[in-house]
Amino acid sequence: MEGNSLNVNLIIGISGLVISMMGLIQVFVGFRYAGKIRRFFSVFFLILILYTGMNLLDQLVYTVPGAVTVTKIALFLESTFSSILMLLLSGFLLDSCGIEYRRHPLLITSIILWLLYMGLLIITQFTTIIYSFDANGTYHRGDWYPVLLIPPVLIMLVNLVALICFRKRLSVMQRFAFASYLVLPLISMLIQMLSYGIYVIVLGTSIAAFFMSTYNLLDQTERFYKQEMENEKLKSSILMAEVRPHFIFNSLTAIRSCLDEPDKAEKALNHFTGFLRSSIDVLKETECISIRKEMKTVENYLYLAKERFGEKLTVIQETEDVDFLLPSFAVQTLVENAIQHGIRENKGGRGTLQIRCFRDHEAYVTEVEDDGAGFREEKEDSVNGRSHVGLSNLRKRLELMCDGRLEIRNEPGKGTLARIRIPVTKNRIIKREGVSGS
Numbered sequence: 001m002e003g004n005s006l007n008v009n010l011i012i013g014i015s016g017l018v019i020s021m022m023g024l025i026q027v028f029v030g031f032r033y034a035g036k037i038r039r040f041f042s043v044f045f046l047i048l049i050l051y052t053g054m055n056l057l058d059q060l061v062y063t064v065p066g067a068v069t070v071t072k073i074a075l076f077l078e079s080t081f082s083s084i085l086m087l088l089l090s091g092f093l094l095d096s097c098g099i100e101y102r103r104h105p106l107l108i109t110s111i112i113l114w115l116l117y118m119g120l121l122i123i124t125q126f127t128t129i130i131y132s133f134d135a136n137g138t139y140h141r142g143d144w145y146p147v148l149l150i151p152p153v154l155i156m157l158v159n160l161v162a163l164i165c166f167r168k169r170l171s172v173m174q175r176f177a178f179a180s181y182l183v184l185p186l187i188s189m190l191i192q193m194l195s196y197g198i199y200v201i202v203l204g205t206s207i208a209a210f211f212m213s214t215y216n217l218l219d220q221t222e223r224f225y226k227q228e229m230e231n232e233k234l235k236s237s238i239l240m241a242e243v244r245p246h247f248i249f250n251s252l253t254a255i256r257s258c259l260d261e262p263d264k265a266e267k268a269l270n271h272f273t274g275f276l277r278s279s280i281d282v283l284k285e286t287e288c289i290s291i292r293k294e295m296k297t298v299e300n301y302l303y304l305a306k307e308r309f310g311e312k313l314t315v316i317q318e319t320e321d322v323d324f325l326l327p328s329f330a331v332q333t334l335v336e337n338a339i340q341h342g343i344r345e346n347k348g349g350r351g352t353l354q355i356r357c358f359r360d361h362e363a364y365v366t367e368v369e370d371d372g373a374g375f376r377e378e379k380e381d382s383v384n385g386r387s388h389v390g391l392s393n394l395r396k397r398l399e400l401m402c403d404g405r406l407e408i409r410n411e412p413g414k415g416t417l418a419r420i421r422i423p424v425t426k427n428r429i430i431k432r433e434g435v436s437g438s
Contacts, residue, residue: 008262009199011269013056016206018273020048023210026217037220040092041213044085048209051081055202068133072125075139079121082205086155087114093159093178097166106162110155117151124148156182173219177212184208191256200256207252253308264307271303288325288402291357291366295319297332298355305339312350313343319357324364324427326404326420327397331355334368334418337391342372342416351415363421371415402426 024045027038058074061067090110094101101107124130129144163170163178170178188204259265274296302315335353343351356367391406398404403426410416 008259008265008269009059010056011266011273012199012203013052013059015269015273016052016202017049017056019203019206019210020045020052023206023213024049026210026213036095037216040088041216044088044092044209045213047081047084047088048206051078051085052202052206054078054081055199059199068135071139072133076121076125080118083114083117083152083155085205085209086152086159087111089178089181090155090159090162093162094166096174096178097162097169099166099169106158110158113151113155113158117148117155120148120151156186171219171222173215173222177215177219180211180215181208184211191259200259203252268304268307271300274300289328291322291324291326291331291364294326294328294331295357297329298335301332301335309339309344309349312348313339314352316352316354317356318354320359322357322359322364324359324422324424325402326364326366326422327394327401330394330398330420331366331368333391333394334366334420338368338370338372338416338418342370342374345373346371359424363423364427365422366420367417369415369417374410374412374414374416398422 024042027041027045054074054077058071058078061070061074087110090107091101094104094107120130127142128140129142130148131139131141131145133139159178160182163175163182167175184204185201185208188201191200191204306313306315335355338353343349343353351370351372354367354369356365356369358365391408395406398406398420402422404420404422407419407421408416409419
């Protein structure tokens with residue numbers, strides 16, 4: 001494994017571990033998880049942490065002289081934990097469909113395939129026909145290596161069959177949740193086949209698990225409010241459950257485009273992990289944060305956006321030296337929305353994004369303006385049948401958390417101006433109550 005590839009893989013391994021920990025944090029702070037679902041995701045993310053941890057250990061000792069035994073054990077455990085995740089998904093999917101899963105033929109089939117996989121994995125430790133390590137600790141695939149991949153692929157197909165057959169028993173959010181964990185790892189496997197030596201599957205699996213957890217939390221939240229709180233205000237802690245799956249997917253797309261240039265990919269991953277690192281704290285916050293902290297998140301997102309779109313995207317920032325509080329992901333939501341649904345829809349995908357922060361006589365103002373395609377007002381929260389990223393969510397959080405408001409002015413074919421206004425007096429009250437967000 002070359003030095004640059006090793007560095008990229010280490011960053012990928014760390015990113016996967018961080019995402020797994022974020023998922024576990026979300027399980028504990030997402031208080032609308034039903035007891036059974038909370039227990040499942042607690043176990044699921046703990047095993048995912050062990051999986052990503054073994055992958056990281058494997059990389060760290062790979063080049064250490066005399067560490068062949070540790071490498072073998074780490075790889076064996078990594079493969080074992082990865083397969084257990086698929087088996088857990090089989091049972092959880094059937095249970096979510098309201099099916100008695102313990103004796104269901106699809107789960108029994110998954111268990112048989114898993115036992116077959118474990119048998120092959122154990123045999124591999126005593127032969128060289130599937131994979132082996134030489135005296136220097138270098139990994140080699142054997143002639144029968146593809147045979148080892150057959151059981152996991154078949155388990156994925158069993159889960160796909162279950163999702164298709166019982167889809168009508170699931171909500172839309174649940175379908176997205178399970179589909180994300182079936183599709184993203186498969187895409188990652190294809191990318192890894194084209195980029196041999198880069199462990200994209202580790203990052204893809206972690207992100208897919210986070211997607212699945214987030215969508216399940218959103219589904220539980222929606223059910224709760226439909227039944228219990230249809231006439232009450234949404235609480236900010238619930239709204240924070242909608243934490244940036246779109247951003248993570250777009251970031252992965254940007255990183256994928258850099259894989260042929262390891263140094264460039266490493267820089268992109270550094271910014272991606274920077275976003276994730278700041279998000280761990282934000283996941284636990286239900287109050288406002290400082291504009292400076294928010295702009296750090298925006299800067300990491302814009303770096304990845306620039307890597308993805310290159311010279312097609314021009315960014316202009318005009319920010320005064322102001323210090324105020326606003327809901328987390330507020331500016332990042334508007335920036336992401338402007339790029340994905342404005343500039344990207346332009347002919348040629350070119351455009352300019354402007355970000356302005358200032359204070360007028362009565363409010364702190366943040367503006368995000370683009371010269372993109374714009375959209376019709378009656379479809380402000382929907383573009384081409386897809387949800388506009390977080391605008392409705394942001395509008396509710398602004399009203400609830402800081403008495404702020406979101407103004408949208410757009411002209412189809414000319415661009416969109418999104419403006420957040422937060423009253424100065426309300427911001428002073430928030431600061432006095434001890435919400436620092438710094």
